[in-house]
Amino acid sequence: MAAFVARDATRPGWWIAGAVLVLAAWWGQPLIAPDHFERAFFGLFWYTMLALAAVFWALPSERRFTGSDFVRRTMLLGVLPVYTRSEPVSAYRQVVLETDPNVVGPDTLWVLVEGDGGRRFAFMHRRATRRGRERQLGLAKALAEASGLPFAGEVLDAG
Structure with missing residues (x-):
């Protein structure tokens, strides 16, 4: 029986999104050392949004068919399972x-x-x-x- 696996972490878009997050963090560096309070606020906002995006990026999903169950796993960086949900084919x-x-x-x-x-x-x-x-x-x-x-x-x- 061939196992069917679909991983988001193996798709090019996942890697491109990670590179964009790194570039956005590098681009926002002037916002974290400002002379004015307004820029400090924008820096805090910028890096808070990047942190939130990084959390979603770091938890891609994997879907499997094992022969008797459909399984969805949330993986930390596509490697370590964090959450697993399994449902039988009969459902x-x-x-x-x-x-x-x-x-x-x-x-x-x-x-x-x-x-x-x-x-x-x-x-x-x-x-x-x-x-x-x-x-x-x-x-x-x-x-x-x-x-x-x-x-x-x-x-x-x-x-």
């Missing part, structure tokens, strides 16, 4: 590929596992380029086959 009824329209750039494709009562497990998302659509469709079909759940096809999100 879900189908695998679906959902398109989420974007205002700028290609739409986003989500591989979702849906259950009764609106229960959903978002397994992975990608931009809806030709290559991204092919990869997401392949992942959705493979996940459906491995889990024994039916593949419901592609849905355009109305929201």
